[in-house]
Amino acid sequence: MDYDSYARELAGKARRASRVVAALDANAKNKVLETMARGLEDAAERIGEANARDLAAGREAGLAAAMLDRLEVTPKRLAAMVDGLRQVVSLPDPVGKVVDSRIRPNGLEISRVRVPIGVIGIIYESRPNVTVDAAGLCLKAGNAAILRGGKESIQTNLVLGDILAESLAAEKLDSAIVQVVRVTDREVVNRLLKLDTEIDLIIPRGGEGLIRAVVEASTIPVIKHYKGICHVYVAATADLGMALEIVDNAKTQRPGVCNALETLLVDDSVAAKFLPVLRERLEPEGVELRGCPRTREILPDLAAAGEDDWLTEYLDLVLSVRVVNGLEEAIEHIDFYGSHHTDAIVTSDRAETEEFLRRVDSSSVFVNCSTRFSDGGEYGLGAEIGISTDKLHARGPMGLEELTTYKWVVRGSGQLRG
């Protein structure tokens, strides 16, 4: 079968399956999620074998150690996938919730009701847990899922997909509610991305290159974030002790994730006092500081930070530091170099707080706390399918509700338009 026919068949099956899953009530969805969780537990050996084949192929292909690590499904990681599904069981079902309603003067009852989006395509790299996490969230929100992981993890993903499909079949449901793309050639993805009458939403997860390629090729709406260049601005009135703890936490608690701090902005009036203390705290933790010219007047032996640094998501123990002249310059820097992910101010000035929160155009704006809180779980969403720095549909962490849409329901008694 050619790639185009394969893509069309996948998408057509998903569209039909989407009607089945959309009609399930919360109990039925929870039952199949539990069956999936048990199915994964029971198949530990089968998953391990497939994963070993991926790892062997990866070693042979000379994959980097970090890549091999992400590929590996350890017993602990399998248990986390199973736990994840059970957490999704415990979340409330967003489908059917009435968003708002009104009765018009002519008697029409008009309401907006949450409904599933339909068919969602997830395109990701080599972490096999995404296969299970995304399947569970899409299903709970009443959607069919098409899952396409990196080719390095194909054997693992196929087995995970088989187990999810078997669980659906065991519950007498259409197994195409969750489909793993079985062909690794990129051309299949490119064909899928044009099927905008069958697929409603694409969520790419991975590096900026992957995401740009998906956006470029897709005629289907895409929700995404390219990167997370998060800032903390230490303002003139900041409690410097609090600022030190926040910067330390935001940079070092988990440096490899998108809500970690990348660029610190320090107000000129406190820079001479704050920066030496900061260095004393961070350098022993292995953080490399890079500074703008004014930072290097205070800490002369730091490496220089330039344009490239302001635009870089290090995802590592590196922190670029810039001294700015007040709020205006801080906001300008964030606006120009930032990625609209998460940006924070540390201040004790109320007016400055409100101005920062109002004017910084990021999906999450923080005052006096660590950027690491930018996360669906921390926000109380229960689980997260991803983070959006787009402006449309969903912004910031996306939970179950963001995997739904609404329809307008209008009830009349014979009304005609005059």
Place this chain on the structure above:
Amino acid sequence: MDYDSYARELAGKARRASRVVAALDANAKNKVLETMARGLEDAAERIGEANARDLAAGREAGLAAAMLDRLEVTPKRLAAMVDGLRQVVSLPDPVGKVVDSRIRPNGLEISRVRVPIGVIGIIYESRPNVTVDAAGLCLKAGNAAILRGGKESIQTNLVLGDILAESLAAEKLDSAIVQVVRVTDREVVNRLLKLDTEIDLIIPRGGEGLIRAVVEASTIPVIKHYKGICHVYVAATADLGMALEIVDNAKTQRPGVCNALETLLVDDSVAAKFLPVLRERLEPEGVELRGCPRTREILPDLAAAGEDDWLTEYLDLVLSVRVVNGLEEAIEHIDFYGSHHTDAIVTSDRAETEEFLRRVDSSSVFVNCSTRFSDGGEYGLGAEIGISTDKLHARGPMGLEELTTYKWVVRGSGQLRG
């Protein structure tokens, strides 16, 4: 200047202007809208002259009469544009509204607050009123607008754009809050559609060809509807008198718009009774009925309706009719041939009502009323920038709120992630 530089300059100016308009409060926005309304009133002659040049060029180019009609700005139409702006003044400002908020166990105060989207590009055909309507709605929602109408209306649009820009300048605001694209070459649009870091949303308005071309070329999110193939299903238990009035109203009250009825589905059990009465009502009103084979068993001299008819948005006094075997077949037809715009059932059965409303996957689903109510004004939104048959961000009629997004605002007192 080359097209790429021109597009980048436009988009860059819009991005800068978007920060100005986003910061305006409701009073300031209303004041400039009123200045625009007065500016248009005072410039009637200037607008008329520009419009006469477009009309003369159109006649010379052999434009169809309907096209010339759409192009014309009569005094009545100018008054309607002015009224439209004043209606927008009277609508509540969506910006700053708190969508929801919560306090987390660690004391973080987390809320979602409505904010403008940023820069919105509107791409439309030759009706110059869109220039003013879209500018007003975008501005009230705190956005900068880039407006690109059809080349046939360029002289009119440039003058309208100049008046809006002069009104902004008179209020000491950045005149790039509303920009009309001054170059008619399509290549400028294609360049604009790739500037996804400067432009946040594209709303195309026009025929299916225009919209498909925009979706194909754009890396910016697009909200749209391709067409409106609206259905009414007359069920077995329908009040046939009510059904007759609803079908008549939905088809004939304004046949040229997207929420007009295109295909009637009649339950087999009532077809023999209903169809002859329907014909007696509609044919004198000039409606051509086209029927499926079963319809033509009842009304043998009707023209045949086939696959093409089910897929056609007539926008005219033509109605295709199909006899179906119950709800299931009606839903299947709507699902397969429909455009997810607006679909209605006429029934007196409660269970059937609920099943139709739940299973029909359209942006608006109606029971016992005319499809013509699918409209922002009729829904109580106050005004409408367009209708979306997409699933993301906005579905159905889009008002001011749909021209906003939200941001997450997180207030802490030194919280760190453990």
